[in-house]
Amino acid sequence: MIAETVCSAVSVAGLGIAAVTAYRKRYLAAARLAAYSLVPIGLVMTGVVEWLADTAFSVTAWAGFGVLGAAWLLLSATRAVERRRGGTRKERKVAARSAQREAVAPTASAPSLGQAVRPAPRPAAAPRSESTEDFSDIEAILKKHGI
Secondary structure, X not given: OHHHHHHHHHHHHHHHHHHHHHHOOOHHHXXXXXXXXXXXXXXXXXXXXXXXXXXXXXXXXXXXXXXXXXXXXXXXXXXXXXXXXXXXXHHHHHHHHHHHHHOOOOOOOOOOOOOOOXXXXXXXXXXOOOOOOOOHXXXXXXXXXXX
16 A cells, blocks of 8 residues: 555655646656656556565565576576586487597508698898898887887
């Protein structure tokens, strides 16, 4: 009974503020305030407030919420563990079998992709001669900036 009275008072106060806002020629804000202020009285008229009041003081309802919370926690924990392991047990078995089949034998000496042609070694770089330009100042700037 008290909850219904409080909701009615809040609705009336909100409608009063909406009327003052409309008087100030702010019709959009007044309509929004009126919509928000009609919510509490609508909840009372539909019986939601009474249901919430009955639920708030019911031990059985709170025990039910506790059971639902425990179930949600258990499901979340099992999903997190499953994601961390990389799928279900069945999927892990299939992946292990396929990896075992594709493995290269430990005594294999040749690469599994075939014989590769090795590139010819590069000739050693020729020492710098005095005729080339001096880049020492540019190198100093690059070193200064960590490049």
